[in-house]
Amino acid sequence: MPVAHTLEGPLSVDVLGRQDPELAEILLAEQERQTTTLQLIAAENFTSPAVLAALGSPLANKYAEGYPGARHHGGCELVDVAERVAVDRAKALFGAEHANVQSHSGSSAVLAAYAALLRPGDTVLAMGLPHGGHLTHGSPANFSGRWFDFVGYGVDPESGLIDHDQVRALARSHRPKAIVCGSISYPRHIDYAAFREVADEVGAYLIADAAHPIGLVAGGAAPSPVPYADVVCATTHKVLRGPRGGMLLCGSELAERVDRAVFPFTQGGAQMHTVAAKAVAFGEAATPAFTAYAHQVVANARALARSLAAEGLLVTTGGTDTHLLTVDPAPLGVDARTARGRLAAAGMVLDTCALPHPDVRGLRLGTAAVTTQGMGETEAARIGALFATAVRDESAGRRVREEVRNLTGRFPPYPGQ
16 A cells, blocks of 8 residues: 555644654544544544644643642643633533543543542442443442442333432442442433432432533533532543543532542643643533534434334434434344444444343444534434444445445535545
């Protein structure tokens, strides 16, 4: 394959192509993959060129352990300004008294929240992994399951909705130090007020893991956990459309504990280029255009859910309030892993996930990325039809792949680049 030294779009590999053509080819191939297949992974999105520019900026060179005005390295005058901008924008965007924007990931943010509020051995009530809980919600392979005593609540097996009676009963029985509300595959809005009521009844902290819905919250398309939770953990990518990273929101009374839990307890130097990119994303999310985007994401997810249901797939909870939905392909005669493989061959990229039935896996997909590309409800419905065709008939993969190429060609993630 000939080595390409330029890349049309927000990335530029002129220098990389000359110095390291092997890696340049990988970047080019990845751009080709992203722009010619449908990105339906609920946790992924396309950042703006401005966010990419900040990520590739000279701030990547700067070491900045500590916080603005109290760094352990010299020469931090300008990165201090950048971090303060990110913090101020996050506080304004989410109506929070305090924001920490240094966490390297959503998992890092959750770790910091636990470090701020808990001690090893404390009991924590969180959604069980088989029902949609995250690894940081008590997986034995994760620090959370090794350091804390997790009790898992679940969803009603028939409705797929959180069983709040079970949450209350478990809280009364186990008296947890903290309750975590949040999921990686729950398609409905979280009732933060209900969780707050239970937490107050048993004297527990309430931690909201809002990694998935936080972008919808920013756009006014989902309820905010900020008025209810003691600490909100989130990612800055997904629907929020920023760089890969995490953040924490809390009241002023917990600000110092949260900051010290991030640095120096769980992390070293902040990634200042990522912090600046978060600031860019927060600024973008404060615009009317982003508000319209967030609502379109939900409209597209609902259109996709209706299309998939009409094609015979089982859509859990009967639909979605958010950017994501989970479906069971069993009515079409295949299991989730087989369906995922057929969809990948047809150019549709998504994940498998646990469903609220013992040992049953389904498919998790989202509309954040395709909505960024400019697709609407008509395209979302068409994606549902293509999805079902690819799952039903393995031999249809090549034909569906061509239709996917045509669709992505009409809606490039970076138009005009």
